[in-house]
Amino acid sequence: MRVSTGRASQSDSRMFTVVVDGYGVGKQRRAERQITVPFAQLQSLIQTIARRGGRIKAINESLVAEVLFEAPSPTAPESAPAPAPAAQAAPTNPAAMHHANVPVNLYKPKAPFVGTVIENYSLLAEGAIGRVNHITFDLAGGDPQLHYVEGQSIGIIPDGADSNGKPHKLRLYSIASTRHGDNMADDTVSLCVRQLQYEKEGQTIYGVCSTFLCDIEPGAKVKITGPVGKEMLLPADEEANVIMLATGTGIAPMRAYLRRMFEPTEREKNSWHFRGKAWLFMGSPTTANLLYDDDLNRYLSEFPENFRYTKAISREQNNAKGGRMYIQDRVLEHADEIFAMIEDSRTHVYMCGLRGMEPGIDDAMTAAASSKGLDWSQLRPQLKKAERWHVETY
Numbered sequence: 001m002r003v004s005t006g007r008a009s010q011s012d013s014r015m016f017t018v019v020v021d022g023y024g025v026g027k028q029r030r031a032e033r034q035i036t037v038p039f040a041q042l043q044s045l046i047q048t049i050a051r052r053g054g055r056i057k058a059i060n061e062s063l064v065a066e067v068l069f070e071a072p073s074p075t076a077p078e079s080a081p082a083p084a085p086a087a088q089a090a091p092t093n094p095a096a097m098h099h100a101n102v103p104v105n106l107y108k109p110k111a112p113f114v115g116t117v118i119e120n121y122s123l124l125a126e127g128a129i130g131r132v133n134h135i136t137f138d139l140a141g142g143d144p145q146l147h148y149v150e151g152q153s154i155g156i157i158p159d160g161a162d163s164n165g166k167p168h169k170l171r172l173y174s175i176a177s178t179r180h181g182d183n184m185a186d187d188t189v190s191l192c193v194r195q196l197q198y199e200k201e202g203q204t205i206y207g208v209c210s211t212f213l214c215d216i217e218p219g220a221k222v223k224i225t226g227p228v229g230k231e232m233l234l235p236a237d238e239e240a241n242v243i244m245l246a247t248g249t250g251i252a253p254m255r256a257y258l259r260r261m262f263e264p265t266e267r268e269k270n271s272w273h274f275r276g277k278a279w280l281f282m283g284s285p286t287t288a289n290l291l292y293d294d295d296l297n298r299y300l301s302e303f304p305e306n307f308r309y310t311k312a313i314s315r316e317q318n319n320a321k322g323g324r325m326y327i328q329d330r331v332l333e334h335a336d337e338i339f340a341m342i343e344d345s346r347t348h349v350y351m352c353g354l355r356g357m358e359p360g361i362d363d364a365m366t367a368a369a370s371s372k373g374l375d376w377s378q379l380r381p382q383l384k385k386a387e388r389w390h391v392e393t394y
């Protein structure tokens with residue numbers, strides 16, 4: 001067994017990833033698994049694995065650290081840090097534990113919750129391109145109560161029928177509010193919706209559901225399903241670092257994260273006091289199209305040590321080559337700092353927006369990694385496996 005626990009003098013707040021096979025139930029038992037636990041739970045995890053016949057292959061302080069730096073030379077298992085006494089029951093993967101209480105599919109398409117529109121307003125400034133609205137629904141009175149956590153999505157079933165006369169299918173939208181809702185009453189949900197509009201054979205086509213939502217009036221009833229999604233959940237660790245890469249309405253989950261981190265009312269109510277670094281890269285065609293910009297600037301002035309906000313305004317700014325400034329250009333510009341953050345096992349990266357943003361980010365990360373002698377195609381799956389690389393594009 002190879003054990004790399006880093007510097008023995010570090011505090012107990014370290015996290016360790018145990019690589020194990022033959023442990024778990026069903027398919028899990030046949031596959032190699034990686035279980036990440038805080039230092040305090042390491043000893044009892046090792047004991048549980050041994051009791052259940054699993055085979056520990058390695059214990060690493062950080063999987064990604066191994067890719068970024070030379071793996072430390074093999075050490076005997078007994079040189080693992082003297083762990084705290086096992087005071088708890090069988091330990092579980094904190095990520096899995098964190099996901100276990102997340103609500104999913106409380107309302108399904110056959111029996112959706114019917115919410116009421118509370119408000120619907122444009123998020124764009126004068127001169128912006130297109131139409132993007134912030135829409136809030138009242139969720140009160142559901143049985144069960146429709147609740148959710150930051151990073152999830154809900155489904156909306158627009159009124160009316162499709163060209164075959166059948167009811168429209170649901171469309172998913174990332175939730176832009178925290179679990180408490182914009183009014184902190186725990187019974188609303190907000191979305192950030194861009195009206196889909198494109199040209200086809202000389203005609204302007206408008207998206208069915210996005211138009212339905214952008215046009216909807218306060219008081220109207222709307223069929224809502226969900227919540228769904230566990231890909232974009234925030235880490236529970238108050239000292240985690242969170243890098244966010246968003247374009248357009250991809251800001252929706254990031255707005256929820258940032259409210260949870262920096263809104264005074266949220267911090268008070270959650271008793272979750274974010275102390276890590278949050279860095280938002282925001283891509284937008286024009287300044288007038290920036291979404292929630294005033295709130296983000298307020299967080300910047302109130303939490304300068306914890307929040308950083310880097311904008312790529314494609315039609316107003318130029319990249320180093322004189323072309324349009326896209327989010328991937330900003331990623332490249334800050335590659336050293338981003339990679340320094342990723343070396344820290346507490347750093348998570350979140351990407352959200354149109355699917356088209358992915359190749360650009362991938363190219364930027366590939367170039368940035370190779371400038372440090374690293375292979376992004378190897379590193380990215382490692383980050384994904386460690387549940388630190390979160391992508392939701394559409």
Ligand SMILES: Cc1cc2nc3c(=O)[nH]c(=O)nc-3n(C[C@H](O)[C@H](O)[C@H](O)COP(=O)(O)OP(=O)(O)OC[C@H]3O[C@@H](n4cnc5c(N)ncnc54)[C@H](O)[C@@H]3O)c2cc1C
Nearest residue numbers: 171172173174192193194196198207208209210249252394
């Ligand atoms: C997990 C998830 C989260 C999402 N979050 C958000 C969000 O926060 N905000 C948001 O606004 N949207 C979000 N979306 C997208 C949303 O679900 C809808 O897809 C979007 O609003 C369009 O739906 P619509 O009914 O308006 O369009 P539709 O009427 O369903 O039209 C869409 C169809 O139009 C066609 N089409 C689209 N563009 C073109 C084009 N340029 N040329 C030719 N044909 C075209 C395609 O066939 C496409 O399938 C999310 C999607 C997912 C999967």
